Amino acid sequence: MKSFLEGKNGFGEGASERKNEMESEAEASRAEAGRGALAAVGCYLLWGFCPLFWALLDNVGSIEIIGQRIVWSLVLTVVACKFILKVDFVGLLRDARARRFLIPSGLLIMLNWSLYIVAMVTNNVVEASLGYYINPLVSIVLGLVVFRERLTPLQIAATVLSAAGVIYFTVNYGSFPWIALVLAFTFGIYGAVKKRGGYPAVPTIAVEGIVALPFAIVALVAVAIAGQSVFFSPDMSLEAWQTRVLLVLTGPITAVPLILFATAANKTPLSLIGFIQYISPTISLLSGVLVLGEPFTSAHAVCFACIWAGAVLVIVDAIRKQVRQR
Template sequence: MSTNQSQTTGYLYTFQAFFTWGLLPVYWKLLNHVPALEILAHRIFWSLIFVLLLLIWKKKLNIGNLFYNKKATSTLAITGLLVGSNWGVYIYAVNINHIVEASLGYYITPLVNVALGLIFLKEKLSKLQILALVLAATAVIYLTIDYGRFPWISIYLAVSFGLYGLLKKMSGVEAMPALAVETLVLTPFALSYIVWGLVSGKGHLFNDTIQTDALLIMAGVVTTLPLYWFGLGAKRITLTSVGFMQYIAPSIMLFLGLFIYHEGFPKEKQVAFVAIWIALALYSYSIFASYRKKKQG
């Protein structure tokens, strides 16, 4: 495959991933009659099943070796808890009509990554990146004071996903084997919940419609496939390009929240979003300028 063909394929895979992540609220809305915790349990369990099948197909089912590496195993246990709680809060936010607040969290995530890089990896920030962080923090403080409550959904989604990315980077394990271990760590909880639902008759699997059964089981596919596509795409295009494309998902979520599900968008949220967008524009420009400088040098 030529370089141009590889890059084109990379852009398509990466776009597919972010576009699918952006549309996920529609999927969870179809299950809004099911408690968020039950949806989460199915998402974890069926993700494990699907990722194992994917690894078998790709002949990469060698996750057993990871358990001999205590550091990697410990790290993946923590990232499993982080990604599981992130999924749970996200599903909860969608099903209580807080898609807009969830989208804000994913807009903030790149800026949280910058802050985490500064704190844990001792990375140096440019003046523009420092200004972007200050502007984002100011927006959150303003939203908390003027809106009357702390935007915990946004902040938790951003911080948990930021920490998840940081620890995954430090673990050095490929995305799919890592997800297999992460979901395996969470599966005892998930499977216990599912079995309890089946035995007690209080669960929705096989006690509701065929559509509900299919949606619960396919939760593993809609979770794993975008991550698989992202892994394929990110290998073929620059990190800068991936950085710009990551705004696709929260933009789609914001559109869905405002125009499809008609969530409120009061003045204080509008001001906070504009401030975050300006911060992201500054951050993106700083990354692009740095990339261009390195290329010219």
């Protein structure tokens, strides 16, 4: 009888320990998701203010800006891998599975960067912001289809509201928004590829930089041969050096948000990232209208109202989840 009671007591203690372990794992998972969401917020805040930075380089050609940002973002991430994180990013290039994910992601982000810079220097900030309004919807759909994520009723309502606003804005834009659509789909697919790969943030950005480097070198050499390079010009004036410093800063301006995005993609559902993404185009659009003098129409107002009504629903849903979990 005594041994039976001891065995029963031991079983109870074992079950309690397993329950505590499961609760600890669930708490750790929620903490990871929280850190991923914070990384996403930081990423899109930085991206939102980027048009103000690119406006400072209005005297530099788009091809040179694209080449410079690829080179300097690669330099930054390689230095971070070698001397700060002490990780072997070259090993990813030797891994067949990693190459299947990182080569396409490198090409996708290079195309996205290039078109974005072209939009900035040709005063198409509003259309670029439209692309990043469409992009969250692409991310949400990819999350549902590719990763089998599920939306709550409030998130479904938010998605419908956001889609309605984006569709209304797109229809009233006045011309076919090809820049917006290419930006939306290239970055949406890029996020899905990053999430499917699941590799650490900084090494993957370094590898993507290596993938894009040959294109950057060709672009910079072509610009220099044509005598249109600002960075390699013989001009030694203060203004020229200021521009060179800004071109070097395109490295961190490019790499830091991408590192935050990769961190978020690994830890956060793609559908949730989709909702957080609305931070960036909203700031970009306000920057284009309030600082750069681009027009703000009734279509913008309707789009804003729908998207932020949806954002409120997502916030309410997140608060309800937190209350239930506690």
